[in-house]
Structure formats: structure tokens, C-alpha cells
Amino acid sequence: MGKSLVIVESPTKARTIEKYLPKGYVVRSSMGHVRDLPKSKSEIPKAYQDKPWAEISVNYENEFEPIYIISRGKKKVIDELKKELKDADELILATDEDREGESISWHLTEILKPKVPVRRMVFHEITPEAIQAALAETREIDENLVRAQETRRVLDRLVGYTVSPLLWKKIGGQLSAGRVQSAAVKLLVDRERERLRFRTGSFWDLRATLARQDIPFDARLHAVDGTRIATGKDFDEQTGRLKEGAKARLLDEAQARELARSLETAAWTVLEVKEKPETRRPAPPFITSTLQQEANRKLNLSARRTMQIAQDLYQRGFITYMRTDSPVLSDQAIRAARHWVESEYGKDFLSPKPRQFKPKAATNAQEAHEAIRPAGDRFKAPRETGLSGEELKLYELIWKRTVASQMADAKQTQITVRIEAANAEFRATGKRIDFPGFFRAYVEGSDDPDAALEDQEKPLPPLAAGDTVDLQSLEAVAHETKPPARYTEASLVRALEEKGIGRPSTYASILGTIIDRGYVRAERKALIPTLKAFAVTQLLEQHFPELVDLDFTRDMENVLDRIAAGEADWLPYLRDFYNGPTGLRTIASQREAEIDVQQARQIELPDLAPHEVRIGRFGAYAVVHLDDGNTVNVNLPDELSPDQLTPEFLRELAEQKASG
């Protein structure tokens, strides 16, 4: 009786699958990619070391052939696979069914050079039935998909290893640029620029505490003499003043206090009670990006920590695979979730029909896996797992989110009450939960700490038009408009995922990369780009605008999809991208001669003239212009955030330096 060697990517998967396959099937894992381009000069094979393209390890002078080497640490894996293959009658490649997985299978055939028949097997569910079915329906390696992956790999190398050296020459060593990281840094820098341009606006309004039948409630001033009172939305972010043409009245402190005094003796009457019914649907089951966001919001875990815990839960059989971009639940998962809804919350809380979820159309989802959910066809309740601490909390989060996805919609009513007092109109808002539905199990978190919890009632006393209400207190309240919030790791991951930038396996490491390069600093949860990030982003915007365009990845993905479908050729695409008259190589070598180092190291910041901020050999410094016409250079500490750079602050630094 012969033996079949089956290769998957993950050892955990290998163990599970082996149980579902007949005797004689040996399942081993590749541990991800096994070959790649050389990382540094020391890894380049001797035969290529003197080529002009050696460092990039892609022959752009000819047909963009990549030089592949066995990745560091994968020699043992390969030796083991070779050994197993020796006495096997066939090789079955069962890596993930996506671009990267197809490529791993192809690389394996290139390295193992099997003399036995090779079959490609794919499955999306790890159940005995799905595995059996997959075994019966094997195919060949999809060469077009492999070329699409190779094109992606080569393009990323061309970008990274062509632009980074230019940054070393013009700004400083150890810097880097890449399709993903440069887009992430651009997002952070753009947000910081918005904050720098932002001007605070201030306004006043009134808050009344009213009561009906001794039940108190709050109402806010809405209009005076029929004209709406200005709120934050009416302000121009650039000037801090009311937007031009805003049909709202701005109250200052004196006016607000005067109005409050005049209303103390007024009669307060309900004009209208408006009720608006609303339906809320549960969030889709977790994918990698949403798991990272929610674990950050609710458990205060970093993306990296979340993935460590999830990996552990996966390897111990508690959850399905944690790196996925598909929210799809298998039929068995839907049944298991609905079972828990019935037993924990009752039949009334089931959604009338099973809910299935599709990936967002805008993303580049490749759907090799299903959603992140409790494993198996009968989810273990959190209390049955024997888990504790962060592991229990994360499992519970996944369990609740999955179960909630099969629960009924929540029904609620938004209530708006208009109240008149002399020439002023006040408004009170309330919320009533008519049927909690999935709120019972799980409500998605918010990045805005001020946002009201979605599942919270906000009660109002019974009110009807014509009712009079009692004034208990009335006060003038000052408000200030706030600049757009800085990104957090969670909101950055969401932004990248929305743009299709990065993959489930890389979200957690993107932040690590840009922190290592000195492009960003985390203060509590806020991500603050450094002056270095400003300098690099400026240079890229000016000379390589397409690389920091947030649609760059999307455009690339469209081409890759066409390559995978056999509708487009990879070679002309790469040639055009790199070698053509407007190609990256051409532009980069032109710019190398043209870009002035002094100018590249100078950072454009609003409202700083005549002072200047530059990146020097030893970090950032400012050229401060003194009143006597002289200038003095002062160091800028690394932990300085761009919004602290004001002319006053720079003068202070200069004085400190003079006296200290």
C-alpha cells in the first residue's frame, strides 16, 4: 500500500486534516512561504553578485526574472518534506486557496522536483466531508494565479528597493518606502496636517434640566427667534469661525447668560413629540481586521497581542483560523450559533432566517478561510473552555460576536421632543429599546469614547404636545470644536483594510515597521507621525505621487486579478511600471540627480515662517530667527509632536539654549 504526501501551510491544520484522511495519507506543513528573494547582500547567490540588479534580485534588464533562495530557517522544513516525498507515490499540495497559497504550492514543486504525480487540493472548511470532497476533486496548479503572486512580489520589491536607497541619499539612512508602509505613513501625516491647520471655534448654548411629573430630563437650546443656534458642525475647520453662509446664530458667553436669565420665568411647553422607529442589525462575524479593532476597543489589546492570543486559541482547537478576510460562516457554524441563541436567549431572539455575510465589495478579499469563530459544530460556551484571563476574554468576544450574528434585529425608537420657552426652542432626545434582539449578546464598540452606547436606553418621562414642564435648572454651557482625532492602531487598521492595503497576516506588523523606522510614535493610543515621516511623505508626494496615492494598491490589485484570470500579461505591466519613460527606475534615477538635499530635509509646516524645521544628520532641528536678525539652530527632541512646533515654542527653545 503506497503513501500520499499532503502539504498544507500550518502544522495545526496538518494535524487536524490527517485525522480526516484515510490511512496512508501523511500530512506535513510548509510553515508558510519557503522561498523568497534575498533580503540583503549577504544572501545573494555568488553568480549574480556583480549584476547591476543584484541588490533588487530581479533582472529588470531582461524579463524580470526573480532570483529565489530558500528562506532563512526553512532548510529544515524542506529537508523534512524531501525525506517524506522519497517513499511517497503522490504529492498533494493543499496550501490555502489564494494567491499566496497557490504560489507556495508552485515553489514547493520547484524545490522538491517530485517524480510522482502531483495534485492540487483546495478546501474552505475543515470537516471530514469537506476534506473527502476536496480529495475527490483535485486540479492542477493555476499558473496564472502563481504569476499574479509573483508580479505582486516583484512589484513590492521594485518599489521598496528602488525608493528606499534614494531616501538614504536625500534624507538619511535606515529609512524605507513601500507600497503599504508609505500609504500608512501618508494617512498619519495627512491627519496631522489637518490638525495643524485646524482652528478651534467656540460657542455657547444652554442646558435646561426640566421635569414632568417629577421625572427630570435634559434639553438643549436649539433655536432663538426661529433661528437655529450654531453647533460644532457650523464651523469652518480652517478659520475657527462660522462657515460662510451658515444659517445659524452664534451665541457668546454674555448673550448666553442673558438669555438664560430671561428664560427663568418663562412658561415651558411641549410643542411636539416625534418618534422614529429604527432597526439595528448585528455586525458580521469577525475577520482579522475587525477582531483587532474590537479587541483594541473592548479589551485594550494591541493588534500584535490579539494575534498572539488568537494563534494560541487556534492551535488549541478553540477557534477557526485567525488570519482571514472572509466573514462567511459554514453551515455547521450557523447551526451551532443558532443552537446557542435558542438555548441562551430563547427562540424569540433568533433571526427569522440564517444570516450569511459577504466580504465588503471594496476590499481585495481572497476568501481562503471562513470567519473567525468558535471551532467545531458545537461551540464550547466560554464557561466550558477552562480558559482564563485574556484568552477567555478574547474567546468570549469571538463567541458572542458569532452567536449575535444569528440573532434577531434590535428594534428601538428615537424620540425628539421640541419644547418652547418664550422666544427660545429647546430639544430633548430619548431612546427606547422596543426589542433588544442581538443587543443581549453583543454590541460593536466605538472609537469615539463620547458616543452613546448603542444598546443603552435614554428614558424620557411621558410627554405630549401641549404639556407644560417645570424648569429645575438652566445653565449656559461653553463648547469648543475639536480637531479630527489622531489615528489609533485600530482605526489605522480599519482605514488600511477599507482601502485594501495590507493583508490579514500583516496588519499587526505594519505599525511595528513604521515605528521601527522612526516614522511614528504611540502616545497612549494615539499615533503621532514624526518630523521624519513628514520629510519622507513630502518627498514621495512631490516625486512619486502615484506611490503614496491611496488607490495605488487598488489599481495594482485590479491588474493582478486580470493576470490571474489570464486576461493580462505580467511582463508588459512590470516593464511599463519600472522601465518605461515614466517608469519608476527612470524617474528614480532622474530624481537622484535633481533633488536638492537641503530642500528634501526641510519640512513644510504652516505658520512657522520665518523659522525653519529640518532633518539633520543627528535628528530634527529648527533654524530660529531672532529679533536681532541672527539665527540659531536648536535641537528638536524626538518625542516632540508637530503641533507643539509654534514660533513661541521655538523662541523659548532658542532662549533656553542661549542661557543654558
Added chain:
DNA sequence: CAGTGAGCGAGCTTCCGCTTGACTT
């Protein structure tokens, strides 16, 4: 240690995406 920010030469840095477990702090 404080303070640097020029220019020459050497050699080095760098991308993204797939996986764990072996390292160190």
C-alpha cells in the same frame, strides 16, 4: 560632554506576505 547640521571614503540600511517556534528583554 555638549552640540552638531561640510565633504570625502568605506560598508551597511530597504520591500510585502505566508507561517511557527526559538530566541531575548
